[in-house]
Amino acid sequence: MPEMTSSVAAFVGGDGERSPALTLPAGVDLTAKLGRLTLKNPVTVASGTFGYGHEFHRFYDISQLGAVMVKGTTLHPRAGNKPPRVVETPAGMLNAIGLQNPGVDEVIRTELPWLVSVGATAIVNIAGHSVDEYGEIARRLDSVPGVAAIEINISCPNVDQGGMAFGVHCPSAAAVVSGVRRATKLPIITKLTPNVTDIGEVARAVVDAGSDMLSLINTLVGMVIDIERRRPVLGNTVGGLSGPAVRPVALKMVWDVARQVKVPIIGLGGIVTAPDAIQFLLAGASAVSIGTANFADPLAPLDVIEGIAAYLAAHGHRGVAEIVGAANPGFLGSRP
Amino acid sequence: MPEMTSSVAAFVGGDGERSPALTLPAGVDLTAKLGRLTLKNPVTVASGTFGYGHEFHRFYDISQLGAVMVKGTTLHPRAGNKPPRVVETPAGMLNAIGLQNPGVDEVIRTELPWLVSVGATAIVNIAGHSVDEYGEIARRLDSVPGVAAIEINISCPNVDQGGMAFGVHCPSAAAVVSGVRRATKLPIITKLTPNVTDIGEVARAVVDAGSDMLSLINTLVGMVIDIERRRPVLGNTVGGLSGPAVRPVALKMVWDVARQVKVPIIGLGGIVTAPDAIQFLLAGASAVSIGTANFADPLAPLDVIEGIAAYLAAHGHRGVAEIVGAANPGFLGSRP
Amino acid sequence: MPYIGRATVTAKREFARNMVSITIQCPAVAQESLPGQFVQVRAWPGPGTAADPLLDRPLSVAGVDKQKGTFELLVRVVGRGTRLLASVPVGETIRVTGPLGRGFLEAAGAAGPSILVGGGVGLAPLKFLAEVLTAGGHEVLSLVGARNAAELPPPGELAGKVQVATDDGSAGFHGTVVALLEQMLTMVVFRSGRVPAPVVYACGPTPMLRALKASATLLGLPVYLSLEERMACGIGACRGCAVRQVGPKMAAGEVKMVRVCHEGPVFAAGEVDLDA
């Protein structure tokens, strides 16, 4: 049964092997226009899952990506939380890295120049303990070459102060965004937390405060307990749930937000394959991010880019924008 | 390699085969005391995943369960939502059944007597469109033989009016509970939705309103899009996410609520195995419910009961209560 | 009581393109199954050890050998569950729950001359039905549709008379199996004025069933359909597979749902709403 054998092979040892270069169909323009931010293609990689890109650049040329959202960057260096920091869960994982990063000045000094040197489009994800701190980080990044946009992380569940605390209430979320808005002319993406009763409300608040775009979702708060030691597995007790497990929740939130704001949305949460990504585009996201999937399959973003292109070609579309929001009757954003 | 073969066998074709009767170690008392509600053991089955028990009684004697939470019951019969009503997701599923049920009078007339006749402990899950309707259903159930408790479902994401709308705000949640409290002397369990910013706040509100116990979590709202048809897979557009995927989120919420209220908690969300269930007990749940796992392994609750008993025996405990909250330093409930 | 537990794969062969016949040793299912009933199958770890795919997959019983205690599945590989099942090596065990649901002859009430109409995997339950009907001495005509010749079952696989139809005309009638039925019914059955009229049993994609329901109703033949609906439990508990009951038996304004996995999968065509 030769055909059976080939259909079976894909099931042992993970998904397929692929070349580190992209193969794209002719006649499809993958350019993603997100307001005044234009990306080569709609596939970006999510903050915290890609470091500053070095590790993945060993496997493929990361300038092929729509953008690299770098690890959450703070004003001062942070060591992060105590181990264990990660634990696997059904179709997902919890992380409580705690924003380990070398601080914004070091990122400006070494990481951003390197990203520029390899031709990558860099978006800097920032996190602070106070409205002022967010503003200060943004100010330092404002005129740095190679920063395409700032992504405001008001949704990190793994730090004591700040982080998600800002993102669950409209007034504080809006205050952070206004502060950053005053500090920079760069395009601002605000990254929303799913740990709220009504994400649409927060979305509207941060757009009103001047956010040019939104990205969603960050992680859901979760935990795992070690039943032999009778204590949480993570050193930080709780962590953020990500990966395929959360995809239906993320998609629903993108769907909702796309009906309530007109700004471009970057959709993420559990995307592994092109069909996953296409669901988010059809729901109303103008671009997507690949997060946890990078850990399970470092080449996943390349498959997603190619798969989106193939889907567009197969359905006779010439550009990505043609399918953005196409499954969502209430989509508010603009389409060509 | 004979040992390898045996360790490998468990991986093809699902988890093990088992007898429909329980094998329990001597010297372990599984009784679960939830205030004035006493259950044979702490393992119940979740509303909506067990019908009224008939289907599972073909496979094993359901009187062996701690309790059966019957399908969400409304004042009048409901046909439920249009198909498709279920779709699989990574390590989970979405459902949008829409509370298909024959109405409270029919449940009283046929289902409850049957449950009594087989010796099952029945808890009736109720859902209404208004505070009055919840009260009326509770009133009709109040003096019916064989109703061990009422579980108030203010967390169903799959109905247009009522359902989850009540559960996401403290005042409406409290109003439903007060109404039911006035209508019945039966123990009241309030089932909380995870789709909120602060579940502890809702928990405190419903306990203040007279809920004897809490159960959590109901499903997370989610969706899946069919990328070929470009529309949501579910007839109802959105559905409730359940199964192992949500377990870390559920556990974290049980952990939080157990630090904020003193009443007994029934923990659920993605429990499949005894180690999963024990995590919830250690976090502070006095009992657990098995939901979606019943679909993937109809005998799962029996494995969970046996596994909890074996764990207690192996660790020298004589009763379940000894481990309730044992991993949670802030546990507020009482332990012997 | 349906069986639940392990069962061993004893043989596999390619039945048609992308469709595998799998023989499974399981005396309980072999003894009890009736044509049109199905089993829930899990051919991968879990749910405790690995939770994705989470749910079992429903598959019709395509035949039984009561002597040997085996039954057959005809599986079209369409996604990850069916692919994992097709990849189980002979000799390994899978988990089986069943037989489940109500079969063709239980729905119809009696056996007699029959026309079986099947497309794609709809073949599976019809193969079993053809066997049981011919063994009972009833006349059987099977109309088998496929996209092309490669997807057709090999000749001789189905008991009784068989006519085939392909979408591309690469074998048999050029067109749908329903069009073939229409042609045959007007030409053969009615011209012969035969009594009793044959019963039509069908299984296949919903659009095919809809078309069939329309034509056969027109011709006044009793039609029984095996439906497919997305399932979670497969045993009647979740109400996930419910379809709306329709027809003369229903009171005005009455809404009644039936479960494909429990009251079905076989229903009289007039009994269920295929348009939801």
Place this chain on the structure above:
Amino acid sequence: MPYIGRATVTAKREFARNMVSITIQCPAVAQESLPGQFVQVRAWPGPGTAADPLLDRPLSVAGVDKQKGTFELLVRVVGRGTRLLASVPVGETIRVTGPLGRGFLEAAGAAGPSILVGGGVGLAPLKFLAEVLTAGGHEVLSLVGARNAAELPPPGELAGKVQVATDDGSAGFHGTVVALLEQMLTMVVFRSGRVPAPVVYACGPTPMLRALKASATLLGLPVYLSLEERMACGIGACRGCAVRQVGPKMAAGEVKMVRVCHEGPVFAAGEVDLDA
């Protein structure tokens, strides 16, 4: 650049109780691997087709055959990932990423007379190290600990001199491998006054490493440890496996994290905090 792609399982054998040796055809990994480096392995579908288990599993390279282009893993079956790996039939492919991380000799800077201390799966990288060291003409003494005789590797599996210790005394020294080391060091090495002093390389459970760090530091020997930490990416991207750097090189108040998967898994004992 580490290899990423499929590789074929060419042999399997039971190495010790519950521990399997798996040989994998993968010339890139066979050529490039150094003792102490590891690979990330996925021996099940996904992540796209099935997402549970989600993450690859890190496993040390236990030996290479550059001629044949194969490398060896020694896998203790402790959970679902290792069990799925152990169940892959010979001839099937798995996905391999590697080699990854920094090995023993890169951490130490030079090869010389060595004492290898391993418990449980800690054996895997030490087997490779012993081979490379003896092939380089260096004296090697391996101290292998296990709970009991059945869990010990068969004699002759490790190059160089081997001494064993079991917790239950069913073979060799009765006690921990660290206690055995203490006894040997005071008795043999120091009494002989040999120069240069041997380097100690160790891999095993953290409590063992902690005990070893304490005793060896006491005796003034250089010690290199291969650490294990829960990993998500295994390639340095997620910062999930970070441990705190300590020691004289650090400025007062300075906090620096190192990644077990990238700066490690081998570190000088004095360089990392084992107590977090």
